[in-house]
Amino acid sequence: MRQKERRPGQKSGTGPASGRRGDERGNSRPPKPANRPAPPQQAAREPASAPAAPERPLMERSGERPPERVPVILESLGAGDFHLIDSGNGEKLEQYGPYRIIRPEGQALWKPSFPSHVWDKVDAAFTGDTDEEGTGRWRFPKEALGETWPLNLLGVDFLGRFTSFRHVGVFPEQIVHWTWMKQQVEAAGRPLKVLNLFGYTGVASLVAAAAGAEVTHVDASKKAIGWARENQALSGLEKAPIRWICEDAMKFILREERRGNSYDIILTDPPKFGRGPNGEVWHLFEHLPVMLDICREILSPKAVGLVLTAYSIRASFYSIHELMRETMRGAGGVVESGELVIREAGLDGNTPGRALSTSLFSRWVPK
Structure with a gap:
């Protein structure tokens, strides 16, 4: 399934679809980002004929559960070519490089801080179905824009793209995780092996590779993988040690477990619902424990x-x-969990405003 345009449907036989959020992320989800050129796979409820989930049982864990840090709020004010200008009335006003964009945002329950004339001066606005897994279209008030445009985040160049699932090829709330990962890779003193599941358009994979990691990027969407390879070329990282794997995420990690392969950092951002390339169905609440x-x-x-x-x-x-x-019982370390939020940064990108919640997260670290 498509992995990461965080995230319409995503990424058979053996495992549930490993797709990304129900939008273009999953396989079939392109841009999810990863592929945005073509429409991503859409999340769907499991049909009667859908392949069964993997049979592997949960391991019996013993020992103490890791200490906890809760709640942890990881906040981003933006980075590179992105920042959140304002939000309110169920929408968000964002800056992506040269473009000012409006997209639906159900959690923006308050009124906008900026007057309407600021919101009116946008380059693109997503209209149509406001459900995260629904499709719609873009409106360009000033002039018709091309499908893609260059962006930079954490030193990595990639393509933004106007997708039919409202996403543009990157999930900026992940900046805090990517920054953490970049710091870990650079400080390790050895090449870390990073596994990026539901990797979408590959921005996280490129950040890791640019920092010196050996990366395995998994996404069930061929279009997403194609988009990620475009981003790799744009970033000048063609020779970086990245394996691009177009496959259902569950099938891939089951095989890695059988082979005894291991990774130093694993990122996983699965969709709520998703469908794999062969009809596999992913249900977060059913399949996440085994994953x-x-x-x-x-x-x-x-x-x-x-x-x-x-x-x-x-x-x-x-x-x-x-x-x-x-899951990490007996492994030591600590589990820190909470929410990812993006802080409004105003027109100049440096004026802190309200915090917009975007995702839940949980992270295990060795200490």
């Missing part, structure tokens, strides 16, 4: 972290927090 369980098994003895984010689900962060603590 995390397998991820623990393929963490290296000197692992640096396991990062889970969950987007647009009806749950408290405590649900994934306690799951992570149970």
